[in-house]
Amino acid sequence: MDANTPLYSFLLQLGDNALILGHRLGEWCGHAPEMELDIALTNIALDLTGQARALYQRATELNAQGKTEDDLAYLRDVPEFRNVLLVEQPNGDFAHSIARQFYFDAFNYFFHEELTRSSDAWLSGFAVKSLKEITYHLRFSSEWVLRLGDGTATSHEKMQTALDDLWYWTGEMTTPSDLERQMAADAIGPSLQQIKSRVNDRVNDVVSMATLQLPTGTWMQSGGKVGRHTEHLGFILAEMQFLQRAYPGNEW
C-alpha cells in the first residue's frame, strides 16, 4: 500500500495526537502537586503512549515500506507530524495542563465514541478499547476543572486563565481537514460536524458547573493537521528523538 493512502495518514494523525500529549504528561512525572496526581497523570500518559504505539503498528502493517513504529515516532520531523496544535502546548501550571487535557478529552471521547462505528474493523476495535481509557481521562480532567473552578479564589482564577489561554487552540479539533472529510465520506472516520455540538455541550456543562466562563472568542488557530506547527513541537522532538538521531540504527 502506498504510504500516502488516506487511511495510513489518518492512523498517523491519531497516533501523533496521542504520542505528543502522552509525552507532555510524562514531563510531569515526579513533579505533580500530589503523589496521587503523579500516579494519575502517568496513567494517562501510559494510555496515550500505548494508543499511539498501537496506531503506528497498524500503520506499519498497512504500509509495506519496512518502517517500524519507532521510525514513525522518532524519525519524522516537525512538518510530518499531524497532531493538533493543542496537544503540543507546554504544561504550564497545573491548571493549564488540566485545561489542555479537558478540552482534548472532551473531543477525544466523542470522536472515539463515533469511531467505534468505523467501517474499518481494526479501527472500530481500537476505538472500543481506547474509549474505556478515554472515558476515565475525561472523568479525571472534568473533576479537576470542577475542583479548581469551584475550589478557592486562587484556583478559580488560575483555572479561568488556563481556559482562556488555551481556547483558541480548540477549534482545530472539530474543524475537518480534507483528509477527515474523506475519511467520513468513506465511513472510516467520524463526521466532525456531527460530534461538534456534543463536544461543545459537554465542555459547556462542565465549565458552568465549575462556576467558570467559557471564552467567547471565535478566531481559532489551526495548522497541525497539515503539518504547520507551533514552535513547541520542534523542542519536543529534539528531546524525544535525541537517541535515535544521535545513534542511528541502534537497537535499544
Added chain:
Amino acid sequence: MKEQNLEAHFQAKIDAEIKIEPKDWMPDEYRKTLIRQISQHAHSEIVGMLPEGNWITRAPSLRRKLILLAKVQDEAGHGLYLYSAAETLGADRGDLVLQMLNGKAKYSSIFNYPTLNWADIGAIGWLVDGAAITNQVMLTRTSYGPYARAMVRICKEESFHQRQGYEIMLAMSRGSEEQKQMAQDSLNRWWWPSLMMFGPHDGESSHSEQAFKWKIKRKSNDELRQQFVDATIPQAGLLGLTVPDPALRWNAERGHYDFSPINWDEFWNVVKGNGPCNRERIAARQKACDDGAWVREAALAYAEKKEQKQIGARQTAAA
C-alpha cells in the same frame, strides 16, 4: 500491665515470630525506629522518581518509554504505600514529607547521583533495584506486620524492575560500540554507590544492635552487601562488562567474592548533602510541593463545599 511486663510480653511475641500490629503495645523506641526507617524508605521511592524521570522524555523507543513510565509510576505507588504503613504508627504523611524537605529525614543517597546516559536507566534497575531487593527480601520477614506485608508487594514489582534494567544493559552491551561504552561507563559510575546503599559496616551503624533484637533487621549490612556482590558479579560477566574493582576476585576458602574497601569518605559526604545532586533533588521536591500548594488547597476547599451541600440536602430532605 506495668511497662516492664508490657515490654517483656512484646519481646516474647517477637521471639516467637508473632508480628506486631498497629494497635499492639510497643516501646516508644521501636515505634520511632520504624517510623524513621519506613519514612526514609518512602522518601527514597519518591526522590528516586527524579533521576529516572529524567529520561522519560528521552526514552529511545516507544516500548522503553512505556516500561519506564510504568516503572516510575510503580515507585510513586510504593511511596504512597509506605507512607500509609508509617501512618499506622501514628505518623502524618505531611509531617514526614516536611522532614525530608528540611533535611531532618534522609532518603537513600544513591539518588543523589546523576543519570547521564540511557544505560543509567538500565544500571539503576539492575544494580540499584537489585541492591534494594536484597535488603527488602529480608524486610518481608521484619517484625512489624504492615511493613512486612508492604515489602512482599513491593518486592514483586521490584524484581520486575530489576529484570527490565538488566534487559536494557543486555541490549546495550550487545549493541554498537557506543552503546557498549555507555553501558560500561554506567557500571563504572553506579557500582560503588550501589555497594554503599547497604550502609556502613556493622560496627559503625548506630542502630544495628537494637534493630536485631527487635527483628526489624535480620541480616547485617555487610552480610547483605556480600550477598549482593556474589549475586551480581556473574551477571556482569554475562554482560561482558568489567566491574570497576581491580581487587575483585573469588575467594574459594570463604565461598565469596573479595572486593576493595569502600570509600566511606565519599559515602558520608553524600549523606551530609555533598553529593552531585543533593541540592537539585530536594529543590525539585520542594518546587513540586510549593507549586502544588494551591492545587491541594483547592481540592480541600472543593471537598468541604461538596460536603456542606450534602449536609444541607439531607437536612432539607429530613425537614
